[in-house]
Amino acid sequence: MAFxxxxxxxxxxxxxxxxxxxxxxxxxxxxxxxxVEDQLGAGRTLCRDYNWSIAEEFKDPxxxxxxxATRARDDFEDLLDTIENTPPKPGVIRIVVAYExxxxxxxxxxxxxxxxxxxxxxxxLCYKGTVYDLSRSDDRKAxxxxxxDAEAEADDIRDRNLRTAARTAAAGDPHGRLLFGYVRxxxxxxxxxxxxxxxxxxxxxxxxxxxxxxxxxxxxxxxxLRWLNADPDARxxxxxxxTTRNARLMLLNRAYLGERKNGGQWTPATWPAIKGLxxxxxxxxxxRVTAILTDTDRRxxxxxxxxxxxxxxxxxxPCGDHAxxxxxxxxxxxxxxxxxxxxxxxxxxxxxxxWLDAYVELAIxxxxxxxxxxxxxxxxxxxxxxxxxxxxxxxxxxxxxxxREARALAEEFDETTGQFRLSAASLASMEQRxxxxxxxxxKTLREVTGVDPVLLSLIHAPDPDVRWNGATGADGQxxxxxxxxxxxxxxxxxxxxxxxxxAAAPGVRGVExxxxxxAFAGEPGFRDRPLRAPETAPARPGGGGGAGRGRG
Numbered sequence: 001m002a003f004x005x006x007x008x009x010x011x012x013x014x015x016x017x018x019x020x021x022x023x024x025x026x027x028x029x030x031x032x033x034x035x036v037e038d039q040l041g042a043g044r045t046l047c048r049d050y051n052w053s054i055a056e057e058f059k060d061p062x063x064x065x066x067x068x069a070t071r072a073r074d075d076f077e078d079l080l081d082t083i084e085n086t087p088p089k090p091g092v093i094r095i096v097v098a099y100e101x102x103x104x105x106x107x108x109x110x111x112x113x114x115x116x117x118x119x120x121x122x123x124x125l126c127y128k129g130t131v132y133d134l135s136r137s138d139d140r141k142a143x144x145x146x147x148x149d150a151e152a153e154a155d156d157i158r159d160r161n162l163r164t165a166a167r168t169a170a171a172g173d174p175h176g177r178l179l180f181g182y183v184r185x186x187x188x189x190x191x192x193x194x195x196x197x198x199x200x201x202x203x204x205x206x207x208x209x210x211x212x213x214x215x216x217x218x219x220x221x222x223x224x225l226r227w228l229n230a231d232p233d234a235r236x237x238x239x240x241x242x243t244t245r246n247a248r249l250m251l252l253n254r255a256y257l258g259e260r261k262n263g264g265q266w267t268p269a270t271w272p273a274i275k276g277l278x279x280x281x282x283x284x285x286x287x288r289v290t291a292i293l294t295d296t297d298r299r300x301x302x303x304x305x306x307x308x309x310x311x312x313x314x315x316x317x318p319c320g321d322h323a324x325x326x327x328x329x330x331x332x333x334x335x336x337x338x339x340x341x342x343x344x345x346x347x348x349x350x351x352x353x354x355w356l357d358a359y360v361e362l363a364i365x366x367x368x369x370x371x372x373x374x375x376x377x378x379x380x381x382x383x384x385x386x387x388x389x390x391x392x393x394x395x396x397x398x399x400x401x402x403x404r405e406a407r408a409l410a411e412e413f414d415e416t417t418g419q420f421r422l423s424a425a426s427l428a429s430m431e432q433r434x435x436x437x438x439x440x441x442x443k444t445l446r447e448v449t450g451v452d453p454v455l456l457s458l459i460h461a462p463d464p465d466v467r468w469n470g471a472t473g474a475d476g477q478x479x480x481x482x483x484x485x486x487x488x489x490x491x492x493x494x495x496x497x498x499x500x501x502x503a504a505a506p507g508v509r510g511v512e513x514x515x516x517x518x519a520f521a522g523e524p525g526f527r528d529r530p531l532r533a534p535e536t537a538p539a540r541p542g543g544g545g546g547a548g549r550g551r552g
Contacts, residue, residue, distance in 0.1 A: 003131040084120065
């Protein structure tokens with residue numbers, strides 16, 4: 001039979017007791033349960049009252065113990081290992097102490113493992129102020145029943161949570177962890193805290209928008225992280241530093257557009273979009289950022305910032321458009337080290353980096369000076385973002401309203417006819433026709449990107465050279481900042497394809513005519529990214545039918 005702790009010394013006379021304390025709590029944002037620290041505090045009090053020494057404490061905060069758990073309980077595993085592998089001491093009996101049975105397990109398999117460990121090592125089990133000796137059949141029966149009850153309770157909790165999640169999803173209400181940039185309002189309903197609204201945080205909300213703008217303007221993730229981690233107002237709710245992973249998750253999360261994911265589909269939510277993302281232009285910017293971050297050919301910079309303008313962007317003419325140019329350090333006469341670019345595949349072409357950079361930059365500025373050409377190539381004639389998105393949203397609203405009305409009619413019974421107002425077959429037929437159209441309009445809304453703002457700034461700049469390189473006043477102070485290296489690289493990718501060919505003869509200085517070919521957006525031979533596999537490149541000018549143009 002189970003023992004009251006006050007009588008334990010009578011059952012086991014001349015014995016000293018040592019305790020291992022265990023605490024566990026699932027994630028509990030509303031603070032309705034006992035915290036791990038509260039559980040361990042109760043265990044310490046119990047041990048102090050009965051003069052049990054505490055050998056070690058184990059705790060698993062924020063982790064489920066049910067059979068539906070997705071994360072391992074590391075300290076529970078350590079507890080089992082300690083029970084099984086700690087040698088016995090003469091005159092000492094050990095006790096595992098927890099707040100209640102469900103702290104140990106909500107899964108019969110976990111109970112069986114703990115019971116086997118305690119039984120094999122002669123360790124007692126204590127919870128809810130009662131001590132169990134698992135070598136006794138009645139105590140094994142009692143604890144097994146408690147384990148069954150705990151597992152059943154876990155299943156009931158899960159079912160309630162699933163129903164709540166389904167209800168909040170259908171209503172578009174917030175669910176789960178609070179997003180950075182938002183704040184929630186709570187009310188006490190039936191003795192429990194309930195979220196009644198989610199709105200933009202007055203301080204952190206605009207950091208989400210500004211982070212989108214940062215990436216949209218061609219700046220790097222590394223510079224974004226430096227900015228976010230240096231600003232105290234941009235601190236994450238958990239206090240940890242921003243990393244590439246969680247910044248990327250933030251930038252790709254459509255919840256910031258006022259949407260909620262339900263059954264794999266993003267649908268309108270009850271909370272507002274972040275200011276700046278609540279307009280067609282803002283949604284288009286979000287889509288541009290998504291395209292940038294999900295580009296499978298995008299090379300992320302690891303460690304330092306990029307230092308080469310054309311490395312990884314320029315292509316090798318002889319090898320084909322899968323072979324990019326890479327930076328290297330070239331040793332010349334007098335052992336002077338000069339940075340250069342060469343083919344990443346066979347190093348069969350190479351050139352001084354400053355020569356190629358200057359050549360390409362001058363060509364780009366010349367191209368942007370021709371406003372009509374740049375506009376025609378970069379701004380589509382149907383580029384009215386607001387009109388496109390407004391029309392798509394109007395059609396989405398109409399389709400959703402028609403489906404809602406049809407589903408309501410399918411649930412409404414007509415007493416006079418003895419039938420539902422809309423048959424199941426008619427509803428199914430309507431859904432079969434309308435749902436693909438609805439998804440097509442949603443896809444349109446997700447994919448409208450508009451035009452990169454950096455490209456627009458170059459197109460509309462009175463002097464593209466000033467926008468590209470910046471300007472200084474007579475006193476040497478910067479009067480207009482130029483583009484960063486990240487931004488210049490992003491522009492080059494979207495505007496021109498650079499191909500390098502071998503020099504006509506060794507020792508040629510500068511860029512001779514035809515050695516570099518440039519294919520601008522809208523011209524034959526332009527690629528917005530390198531190929532993944534070898535393919536024949538456009539022929540070199542002068543070699544028969546070459547695409548692109550050489551600038552000398």
